[in-house]
Structure formats: C-alpha cells, structure tokens
Amino acid sequence: MKYNFSRRRMLQVASGGVAAAALSTPAILRAQGAFPNRPINVVVPFDTGGYNDRLARAFAPFLQAELGQPLTIINRGGAGALLGHLFFMQQPVDGYTILCTSAAPYLPLNILTQDANFAVEDFHMVNLPSQDYTLLATSAGSEFEDINAVIARLQEDPGGLSIGIQAASADLVNLSILCDTNDIAFDDLRLVTYDGGGPARNAVAGGVVDIGLVGGEGFLPLREQVRPLLTFDTRQRDDWDGAIVTDVMGDDPAFVVGSQRGWGMHAALQEADPEAFQILTDAIEAASKNPDAIEALTTQQLATDWYGPEESNRMLAATSDVMEQYLHLLQGQ
Structure with a gap:
C-alpha cells in the first residue's frame, strides 16, 4: 500500500496539530538536479497499523520538510518482514529508497531462520529510536512480589510455574539466558506459547499464566493490571518498578534487546x-531533533530518541550476535 505525503496532505496534517514549522522551507537546500530531485520511497516491511507503519507516517512530514521532496510509504508485509526486506534490497542503491523497520529481531531472524540472501551488514541503520525490551511480569494480584521469589521457585521446581511467551522470540532467548545464569533447568520449564504479544500480555494480566515475558512497551496500557518483576535492560524503563538484569545476571549481562525500530x-x-548518503543521514538527524517532531511523536507514544548511526548499528550487531548463539531456540530445537 502506498501513502504519498503531498503538500496538500502535509497541510491537512498540520491543521490537525503538526506544527507548521515542519512545512517550512527545506533545511537542506541544493542546486536543481542535485539529490534529491524526486520523491523518496519509504519501505515498511509490515502491514499498515503497526508500530513501524505509524512511526513512518508520523515522522514523514518532518523528514520530507528537511529533504524538500515528498515521501511515498510502501507497505510490504509478510513472512516476518522478509518480503519487505527483500523488496528493499532489490531497489537501486541511489538513495531514493529508505527503510523503516524493526531491524532487530527481524533482520537476524530472516538470516538465521529463513536463509535470507542478505547480511545484517547490508543495512546501514541511521537511527533506531525505539528500543523495546523484554518485561517479565505477573498479574497485579499474584503471590510473587519480586523476581527473587520467582527464581527461587523455578530453581526448586522448574515446571512449577506456567510461563507465557511467544515462540522463537527475543523473549524466549532472554528467558533461556536468565535460566542459564541462575541454574534453572530450562528444558523442564512449563511454557505456554502464544502467537502474538497481545494474547501473551492478556494472559499475564488475567492471571491465566503465573508469569510472562513479553515486550515491555506493549504492557503500558495494562500497567494497572500487572506487576513488573524484571526489566531486561541495564536501566529502568517506562517507570516500571522491579529489578533490572544487572540485579540478577551480573554486571555485564548478555541479553537480547526487544524490537529495535x-x-x-x-x-x-x-x-x-x-x-x-550524508544528505539522508543529516536530514533524519535534523528531523529527529526537531522539537515539533518530538512533540508529535511523543503524543502518539512513538519513540523519538536520537542514538545515531554508530550506536544504532552497534546495538543491532550485538543483538544479532546473541541471537546467533541461541539459534537452536529460534529454530524450535
């Protein structure tokens, strides 16, 4: 599906609350014939309505104001983002096609489990503002008050708790790492698998499972119904209470970051x-740091942090390395 942000549409968006500054004279001015001199395509390897699609559409007016050209958003969902990533790689390397994607876990998954004919290094991530994370949680009325109580129970009886989780996910890898670090027999766990994060979160909130491990950002609408026990990050996220990985996995823990979008x-x-290459990089940075863009995206609960290319690619590579170490889990073996 294509979505063309024409100037008329930009004015409609502005009237709906996007600051008019986004429609001002482009910040990057070039002589006629210089890049870019025609519309730029944005490939989103997911269907409409998901996080990446919403991020692309919310950010587009600000990015096209920097570039001085309309953006055409092209949704190519299917096969766990593989179809969209393949479509992107088939486009000419001329700067007129860029990508808005969940680089992790989908690029490593495409390569490790779907035999994709590309490598992570074929993609240069300019900025991955959305850094989701696994949250281990229980229902608000659960008997478990902290992660130490859960670890102690699983050490004593690995099958004694039902654990909600998505199969072949970053969350499953993180659970395995937690078990390895705390002498819990992973193969004896009682896993209840779900096809998506939403059903898994609902199972946790409703007490259908004793605990669950799912992307933390998706838990935010259920905040009052769950009790956070462990955030798989080295810092607290989204004002969740509970432990972080360094509390239970040492000072330099290995873990998989959730969706890096x-x-x-x-x-x-x-x-x-x-x-x-430089014009696109500078334009994405300028739009990311635009106060009006930050306000517009924050209102829609979309990430706005600027990490930059070096840190974004480092984080993606680190996640890919950890996922490769746990390939047997991702393949369901």
Missing part, C-alpha cells in the same frame, strides 16, 4: 553516492 539505508550507498 527505526530508519535505515542500503549500506552500499555510502560508497555508491557519498553525498546522498
């Missing part, structure tokens, strides 16, 4: 057209 380009563009 944001903006990417063909890595080959840096050599093929350094000027276009």
Whole structure:
C-alpha cells in the first residue's frame, strides 16, 4: 500500500496539530538536479497499523520538510518482514529508497531462520529510536512480589510455574539466558506459547499464566493490571518498578534487546553516492531533533530518541550476535 505525503496532505496534517514549522522551507537546500530531485520511497516491511507503519507516517512530514521532496510509504508485509526486506534490497542503491523497520529481531531472524540472501551488514541503520525490551511480569494480584521469589521457585521446581511467551522470540532467548545464569533447568520449564504479544500480555494480566515475558512497551496500557518483576535492560524503563538484569545476571549481562525500530539505508550507498548518503543521514538527524517532531511523536507514544548511526548499528550487531548463539531456540530445537 502506498501513502504519498503531498503538500496538500502535509497541510491537512498540520491543521490537525503538526506544527507548521515542519512545512517550512527545506533545511537542506541544493542546486536543481542535485539529490534529491524526486520523491523518496519509504519501505515498511509490515502491514499498515503497526508500530513501524505509524512511526513512518508520523515522522514523514518532518523528514520530507528537511529533504524538500515528498515521501511515498510502501507497505510490504509478510513472512516476518522478509518480503519487505527483500523488496528493499532489490531497489537501486541511489538513495531514493529508505527503510523503516524493526531491524532487530527481524533482520537476524530472516538470516538465521529463513536463509535470507542478505547480511545484517547490508543495512546501514541511521537511527533506531525505539528500543523495546523484554518485561517479565505477573498479574497485579499474584503471590510473587519480586523476581527473587520467582527464581527461587523455578530453581526448586522448574515446571512449577506456567510461563507465557511467544515462540522463537527475543523473549524466549532472554528467558533461556536468565535460566542459564541462575541454574534453572530450562528444558523442564512449563511454557505456554502464544502467537502474538497481545494474547501473551492478556494472559499475564488475567492471571491465566503465573508469569510472562513479553515486550515491555506493549504492557503500558495494562500497567494497572500487572506487576513488573524484571526489566531486561541495564536501566529502568517506562517507570516500571522491579529489578533490572544487572540485579540478577551480573554486571555485564548478555541479553537480547526487544524490537529495535527505526530508519535505515542500503549500506552500499555510502560508497555508491557519498553525498546522498550524508544528505539522508543529516536530514533524519535534523528531523529527529526537531522539537515539533518530538512533540508529535511523543503524543502518539512513538519513540523519538536520537542514538545515531554508530550506536544504532552497534546495538543491532550485538543483538544479532546473541541471537546467533541461541539459534537452536529460534529454530524450535
């Protein structure tokens, strides 16, 4: 599905609350014929309505104001983002096609479990503002007050608790790492698998399972119905109470970050057209730091943090390395 942000549509969005500053004269001015001199496609390898789709559409007016060209959003969902990633890689390396995706876990999953004919290094992530995380939680009325009580129960009887989780997920890898670190027999756990994060979260909130491990950002609407026990990050996130990984897994824990969502380009563009590569990078950075963009995205509960290319690609590579170590789990073996 294509969504073309024409100037008329930009004005409609502005009248709905997006600041008019986003429609001002482009911040990056170039001579006629220089890049970009025609619309730019944004490939979203998911169907409409999901986080990446909403991020692309909310961010587009601000990015196109920087570039001075309309953005056409193209949804190519299917096969766990593989179809969209393949479509993106098939496009000319000229800067006129960029990507808005959940780089992790989907790029590593495409490569490790679906034999994709590309590598993580073929993608250059300019910024991954959304860094989701696994949250281990229980229902608000649960007997478990903290993660130590859960660990003690699982050490004593690994099958004594029902654990809600998605199969072949970053959450499953994190559960395995937690077990390895705390001498819990992973193979003896009683796992209740769900096809999506929503059903798994509802099972936790409703007490259908004793505990669950699911992406933490999706738990936010259920905040009053759940009790957070462990955030798989080295810092507290979204004002959740409870422990963080360093509390139960040591000072330098290995864990998988949840969905790392944001903006990417063909890595080959840096050599093929350094000027276009830099223009796109600068435009994404400028739009990301635009106060009006930050306000607009925050209102829609979309991430706005600027990590930049070096940190974004480092985080993706680190996640890919950990996932490769636990390939047997991702393959269901």
